[in-house]
Each structure stands twice: as structure tokens, then as C-alpha cells.
Amino acid sequence: MAGQVRTMATGGRAAGWKSVYDVLSKDILSLTLAPGELLDEMSLSRRFGFSRSPIREALIRLAGDGLVVTLPNRTTIVTPVDIVQFPKYVDALDIAQRVNTRLAAELRTEADLKAIAEAQVDFVAAIGSGDHLAMSGTNKAFHMAIARAGRNSYMMNFYERLLDEGRRILHLHFDYIERTRDGRLLTDEHEDMIDAIRARDVERADRLAHMHTRQFRDNFLDFLRMNYASSVDLGTPRS
Amino acid sequence: MAGQVRTMATGGRAAGWKSVYDVLSKDILSLTLAPGELLDEMSLSRRFGFSRSPIREALIRLAGDGLVVTLPNRTTIVTPVDIVQFPKYVDALDIAQRVNTRLAAELRTEADLKAIAEAQVDFVAAIGSGDHLAMSGTNKAFHMAIARAGRNSYMMNFYERLLDEGRRILHLHFDYIERTRDGRLLTDEHEDMIDAIRARDVERADRLAHMHTRQFRDNFLDFLRMNYASSVDLGTPRS
DNA sequence: TGTCGATCAATTGTCGACAATAGGTCGACA
DNA sequence: TGTCGACCTATTGTCGACAATTGATCGACA
The missing domain is CATH 1.20.120.530 (GntR ligand-binding domain-like)
Known part of the structure; x- marks a missing residue:
């Protein structure tokens, strides 16, 4: 990653997972993140400049929305278009x-x-x-x-x-x-x-x-x- | 809490959040946990014998299912029956x-x-x-x-x-x-x-x-x- | 050449600590 | 008596570290 995207979110706490959630949500919906693409926590942590916890929380919320698929001990993937x-x-x-x-x-x-x-x-x-x-x-x-x-x-x-x-x-x-x-x-x-x-x-x-x-x-x-x-x-x- | 419920989950990793999720899900659906009831992480952590991370992950998943409501910096509550x-x-x-x-x-x-x-x-x-x-x-x-x-x-x-x-x-x-x-x-x-x-x-x-x-x-x-x-x-x- | 077991590295799941937040309490003041 | 600000406490959000898991690689053996 050439540079970190440390988004300066407006508002207080929860700025971590929410900014990650918003960006990933947009990228998934626009197919910038392709169906089936891997979303590993380490890469996302480096990309967004947050520790892994808010990354994980964003991914779990995205899974709740059906936009990603998370399985135990597996790298999360963007939900395939079936x-x-x-x-x-x-x-x-x-x-x-x-x-x-x-x-x-x-x-x-x-x-x-x-x-x-x-x-x-x-x-x-x-x-x-x-x-x-x-x-x-x-x-x-x-x-x-x-x-x-x-x-x-x-x-x-x-x-x-x-x-x-x-x-x-x-x-x-x-x-x-x-x-x-x-x-x-x-x-x-x-x-x-x-x-x-x-x-x-x-x-x-x-x-x-x-x-x-x-x-x-x-x-x-x-x-x-x-x-x-x-x-x-x-x-x-x-x- | 009189004693900890440290569930010995079958299967490997993700036994933390999943066992918490399963128990809470059942308690919410059966109204053992009443609509509107507070679910604070510290109490649940002591109750289940896990650190707060798997508790938080279970709560986020339950929120995705509509069974709880989480807001930033607020104690999670059981979704009210409206x-x-x-x-x-x-x-x-x-x-x-x-x-x-x-x-x-x-x-x-x-x-x-x-x-x-x-x-x-x-x-x-x-x-x-x-x-x-x-x-x-x-x-x-x-x-x-x-x-x-x-x-x-x-x-x-x-x-x-x-x-x-x-x-x-x-x-x-x-x-x-x-x-x-x-x-x-x-x-x-x-x-x-x-x-x-x-x-x-x-x-x-x-x-x-x-x-x-x-x-x-x-x-x-x-x-x-x-x-x-x-x-x-x-x-x-x-x- | 194919199979198996051992090893390693990179991830994921959880831990406990630190910082930020929000609500409650208390004292001072009008 | 009501309002305001300061302080305190208990929570929540995030951090970085440790342990567990998984897949890839390598060497030994048939």
C-alpha cells in the first residue's frame, strides 16, 4: 500500500469500524471489490491504519448485511454473485x-x-x-x-x-x-x-x-x- | 453470577463467540432475556468466562439478526418487541x-x-x-x-x-x-x-x-x- | 513419481491493557 | 430549590501481544 487511508471520521467513537464498513460497503456494491475477492484482516489493518479489532467488527457487520462471507479461521471473502x-x-x-x-x-x-x-x-x-x-x-x-x-x-x-x-x-x-x-x-x-x-x-x-x-x-x-x-x-x- | 458458564464447545476456533451467540440467541427468542434488557459486555464476559472480544463479536452478529440493538458507546439492549x-x-x-x-x-x-x-x-x-x-x-x-x-x-x-x-x-x-x-x-x-x-x-x-x-x-x-x-x-x- | 509427516509462516481468535465516553453524584451558587 | 461545573466510575472502542489454526513447502520413503 503506497499510503494509508486513515479516515478522519466525523463524530466520536466507533469511527474505526464505521469508516472501514462504509468504504468496504461502497467498494463491494460498486464491484471495486470483486465478488469472491479475499479480505484479510492484516491487509485491511495496514490499508486503513486501524488495529484488527475494528476491522473484524466491520467485517462481521458486513457479513450481517450479506455483503461478505465469514467462516471460522478463514479469510473473509466478498459475497459471490451467484x-x-x-x-x-x-x-x-x-x-x-x-x-x-x-x-x-x-x-x-x-x-x-x-x-x-x-x-x-x-x-x-x-x-x-x-x-x-x-x-x-x-x-x-x-x-x-x-x-x-x-x-x-x-x-x-x-x-x-x-x-x-x-x-x-x-x-x-x-x-x-x-x-x-x-x-x-x-x-x-x-x-x-x-x-x-x-x-x-x-x-x-x-x-x-x-x-x-x-x-x-x-x-x-x-x-x-x-x-x-x-x-x-x-x-x-x-x- | 453464582458460577461461570464456560461452555465447552465442540469444534475448534470460534468456540468463543459462537457459544455466546447460541446461548444469547436462545435466551432472547424465549424471552428469558426480556425485550429492552441491557446486555453489558463486562457482565457477559464474567458470565461466560471469555474476554470481551468474543462477547462483542457475538453481540454484533446478534445485531445483524435483529435480536439486539447496538449503538456506539451504548450498552447493547435486547431488541424491543414493538x-x-x-x-x-x-x-x-x-x-x-x-x-x-x-x-x-x-x-x-x-x-x-x-x-x-x-x-x-x-x-x-x-x-x-x-x-x-x-x-x-x-x-x-x-x-x-x-x-x-x-x-x-x-x-x-x-x-x-x-x-x-x-x-x-x-x-x-x-x-x-x-x-x-x-x-x-x-x-x-x-x-x-x-x-x-x-x-x-x-x-x-x-x-x-x-x-x-x-x-x-x-x-x-x-x-x-x-x-x-x-x-x-x-x-x-x-x- | 506419489504419498506422508514435519516444519514454517501467515493468518485468525482471544486476551488484557489503555484511552475515550457517558452517566451519575456532589458541591457551589443564585 | 434548581442549575451548573467538576469529578468519579463503569462502561465501550481500540490497541498490540499471544496462542491456535491452516495451508504451503520440503524431505524421506516406497
């Missing part, structure tokens, strides 16, 4: 997205609408900036604002966890989305959802949420279907 | 129960059915034993066997977290249930669910799951409605 589980992920996201968006259409206040609209403005700005981490972060913030309007913390927490996994999946194929979608990234769908919530149209909100999940799924499947490699003629295999 | 949120909890449990039970009816194998049936046998035995912790534990295990048959780990994890909270709520009113239900505790409903899953009757499984949630809700609301106090005549308030 593509085989993608269909299960999509099914769960669909449920969470539909329930939270329905609840928002049912229970929203004027203040909620304002917050959702502001989150969408931030999202559109992030799209313009080209900053992938900001894009995935403001997308999540938009959906969290909707979930907040739905007023069920259990459903919201479930949704948040799924959205975080979705952020990592998004980062796997941002380049692809930008090339094939003129960088649009589903902004129209967000606007439609806002309209349905404003109109208290629960069924429409549900349908839009469902379509939103399907779009996300189809984007990723298209990405997986893509063949990046140059055409290489290996000849016809002999049987 | 009765105001009970309706939100029931709505979320309803979704999770229905989705997992539907999926089980759709995707179950013969091995799944066997596992579910065995879990129900354990549950019935626990009812007979009168051991509240075993009753709530085997009830959870029954529903987890169903969720396993549904094959969506995201929905299963969500359900598990809700069932754990439900265990604590169950422990709040076990005596009441036993007095008013002849200790039956919904065993017939479990059998009906097994039948629907065996028959791959997805819609019936869904309905039964929904009724199961409603029954749980109604039991608890009846319990809250009960007046335990002896009748005390304070006279008619003067306006």
Missing part, C-alpha cells in the same frame, strides 16, 4: 417491489410524493453524470423512498437487501445497458410509477413494479446472452 | 408465509414431503412436552421445512427472520394460548398445509397460509384484549 440463483432473486425482487409499490400507492402522503420526486431528480442527475456508483445509489434511493411511503419496515428491509444485491448485478452490466439503451436506464418507468402512486392507483402501481422487475431481468439476461469475444474459428470439432 | 408495529409485522408475515407455502406446493419433492412430515411429528411431540422453547422452535422448523421445499433462499431468509420475531411474540402469550386452546396450537392447520403441498394445490396452500397468519394475529390480539387484572371498582369518574 448467477445460478438469479431467477430466484428476480422472483423475490418481484414480490418485494410489487408489495412495497402497492403499499406506497395506498398509503402515501404529500410529503412522500415530494421525497419520491426529489429522489427521481437525483436519479436523473446521476444518469447525466455517468457515475455508475451514483446511478445505482440514486436508483436504490428512489425505490427506498417509495418503500418508505409504504410504511412497512419489514417489507422495506427485505426490499433494501434485494436492491443492494441488484446494485452489484447492475454494476456487472452498466456498460452494456449504456450501449444498448442510450443511457436511459428505465427513467420513464420511474415516472410512471410516480404517477400511479400519486393517483393512488394500487393495481397500476403493482403492474408497473412487475414490469420494472421484468425489464431489469431481461436486461441482465440479454447481457448474459451477448457474446463479447471476437469471432474465433476453431474449426469444426470432430466427433 | 407492539405498535404488530399489524405491519402480520402483513409482512402474511406475504412471506403465502409465497413460501405456494412455492412449496409448486416445487416440492418426495424428500421435501418427508422432511415436512418429520418436522410436524417433532412439533406435535413438543406440544406434548409443554416445553415452550421446543414448541416455538419446532413450529419454526416446520415452516422452514416448507420454505426449503419452495427453493427460494431469498424468500426463505425473509421468512426466517419474521418467524424468529414471531417466536418472541409467541412466548409473550403461550400461557394464554394453552389456557384457551387446549394446548392445540394450530396443529390441524399444519396438517392441512401438508395435504395441500402434497396435492400440489398451490391456491389452497396459499389460502391455508393466509388463514394461518390470520389465526396467529387473532390469537395475539385476543391476548392483548384480555384483562388479567382482578376486577377493581374505582367508582365512576367524575367529569
Whole structure:
């Protein structure tokens, strides 16, 4: 490490583990730390300039969030993105997205609408900036604002966890989305959802949420279907 | 503390935090450790006979599970049972129960059915034993066997977290249930669910799951409605 | 060449000490 | 009597050291 990152955290105690947690969380969500990558305490201790205790505490908290995997006497790893589980992920996201968006259409206040609209403005700005981490972060913030309007913390927490996994999946194929979608990234769908919530149209909100999940799924499947490699003629295999 | 509980854990390292985690987890779920109760590291260190590090690690893991609340520089507390949120909890449990039970009816194998049936046998035995912790534990295990048959780990994890909270709520009113239900505790409903899953009757499984949630809700609301106090005549308030 | 046991180094889990924090108590003052 | 500041104590957060674990390497042997 060329230099230590000894973050001067604002606020008092717990500045150790929290600063480590925040940085690692961001790095994992943005795929700066790749799925499966090793996170050993000694390296992190040298990198952040804290002793191993706050490092360990940050890692345990990240494990609680599902972002890393810790096993006894083993080096912690960044949680792998399990593509085989993608269909299960999509099914769960669909449920969470539909329930939270329905609840928002049912229970929203004027203040909620304002917050959702502001989150969408931030999202559109992030799209313009080209900053992938900001894009995935403001997308999540938009959906969290909707979930907040739905007023069920259990459903919201479930949704948040799924959205975080979705952020990592998004980062796997941002380049692809930008090339094939003129960088649009589903902004129209967000606007439609806002309209349905404003109109208290629960069924429409549900349908839009469902379509939103399907779009996300189809984007990723298209990405997986893509063949990046140059055409290489290996000849016809002999049987 | 009259004597130390220095548990001789099987297996190697991580025996420190894990044994603390297991004991505290059980105590919290059974309400032996009451909601809101303080868990200070020094006392736990003396109680379990470990230094504070594994205690802290266990507490951070318990916080990740939602069983305790840790804040910087504050003594950790057992997560309160928030009765105001009970309706939100029931709505979320309803979704999770229905989705997992539907999926089980759709995707179950013969091995799944066997596992579910065995879990129900354990549950019935626990009812007979009168051991509240075993009753709530085997009830959870029954529903987890169903969720396993549904094959969506995201929905299963969500359900598990809700069932754990439900265990604590169950422990709040076990005596009441036993007095008013002849200790039956919904065993017939479990059998009906097994039948629907065996028959791959997805819609019936869904309905039964929904009724199961409603029954749980109604039991608890009846319990809250009960007046335990002896009748005390304070006279008619003067306006 | 493959297998096994011994050794070593780098990690992880825990220990106890030190420093920082927060709440309670006490005395002074208005 | 209520408020404020100083002091004290018991906690929490972090430190660095020690012991345990694990994987890699090496040498011996068949």
C-alpha cells in the first residue's frame, strides 16, 4: 500500500469500524471489490491504519448485511454473485417491489410524493453524470423512498437487501445497458410509477413494479446472452 | 453470577463467540432475556468466562439478526418487541408465509414431503412436552421445512427472520394460548398445509397460509384484549 | 513419481491493557 | 430549590501481544 487511508471520521467513537464498513460497503456494491475477492484482516489493518479489532467488527457487520462471507479461521471473502440463483432473486425482487409499490400507492402522503420526486431528480442527475456508483445509489434511493411511503419496515428491509444485491448485478452490466439503451436506464418507468402512486392507483402501481422487475431481468439476461469475444474459428470439432 | 458458564464447545476456533451467540440467541427468542434488557459486555464476559472480544463479536452478529440493538458507546439492549408495529409485522408475515407455502406446493419433492412430515411429528411431540422453547422452535422448523421445499433462499431468509420475531411474540402469550386452546396450537392447520403441498394445490396452500397468519394475529390480539387484572371498582369518574 | 509427516509462516481468535465516553453524584451558587 | 461545573466510575472502542489454526513447502520413503 503506497499510503494509508486513515479516515478522519466525523463524530466520536466507533469511527474505526464505521469508516472501514462504509468504504468496504461502497467498494463491494460498486464491484471495486470483486465478488469472491479475499479480505484479510492484516491487509485491511495496514490499508486503513486501524488495529484488527475494528476491522473484524466491520467485517462481521458486513457479513450481517450479506455483503461478505465469514467462516471460522478463514479469510473473509466478498459475497459471490451467484448467477445460478438469479431467477430466484428476480422472483423475490418481484414480490418485494410489487408489495412495497402497492403499499406506497395506498398509503402515501404529500410529503412522500415530494421525497419520491426529489429522489427521481437525483436519479436523473446521476444518469447525466455517468457515475455508475451514483446511478445505482440514486436508483436504490428512489425505490427506498417509495418503500418508505409504504410504511412497512419489514417489507422495506427485505426490499433494501434485494436492491443492494441488484446494485452489484447492475454494476456487472452498466456498460452494456449504456450501449444498448442510450443511457436511459428505465427513467420513464420511474415516472410512471410516480404517477400511479400519486393517483393512488394500487393495481397500476403493482403492474408497473412487475414490469420494472421484468425489464431489469431481461436486461441482465440479454447481457448474459451477448457474446463479447471476437469471432474465433476453431474449426469444426470432430466427433 | 453464582458460577461461570464456560461452555465447552465442540469444534475448534470460534468456540468463543459462537457459544455466546447460541446461548444469547436462545435466551432472547424465549424471552428469558426480556425485550429492552441491557446486555453489558463486562457482565457477559464474567458470565461466560471469555474476554470481551468474543462477547462483542457475538453481540454484533446478534445485531445483524435483529435480536439486539447496538449503538456506539451504548450498552447493547435486547431488541424491543414493538407492539405498535404488530399489524405491519402480520402483513409482512402474511406475504412471506403465502409465497413460501405456494412455492412449496409448486416445487416440492418426495424428500421435501418427508422432511415436512418429520418436522410436524417433532412439533406435535413438543406440544406434548409443554416445553415452550421446543414448541416455538419446532413450529419454526416446520415452516422452514416448507420454505426449503419452495427453493427460494431469498424468500426463505425473509421468512426466517419474521418467524424468529414471531417466536418472541409467541412466548409473550403461550400461557394464554394453552389456557384457551387446549394446548392445540394450530396443529390441524399444519396438517392441512401438508395435504395441500402434497396435492400440489398451490391456491389452497396459499389460502391455508393466509388463514394461518390470520389465526396467529387473532390469537395475539385476543391476548392483548384480555384483562388479567382482578376486577377493581374505582367508582365512576367524575367529569 | 506419489504419498506422508514435519516444519514454517501467515493468518485468525482471544486476551488484557489503555484511552475515550457517558452517566451519575456532589458541591457551589443564585 | 434548581442549575451548573467538576469529578468519579463503569462502561465501550481500540490497541498490540499471544496462542491456535491452516495451508504451503520440503524431505524421506516406497
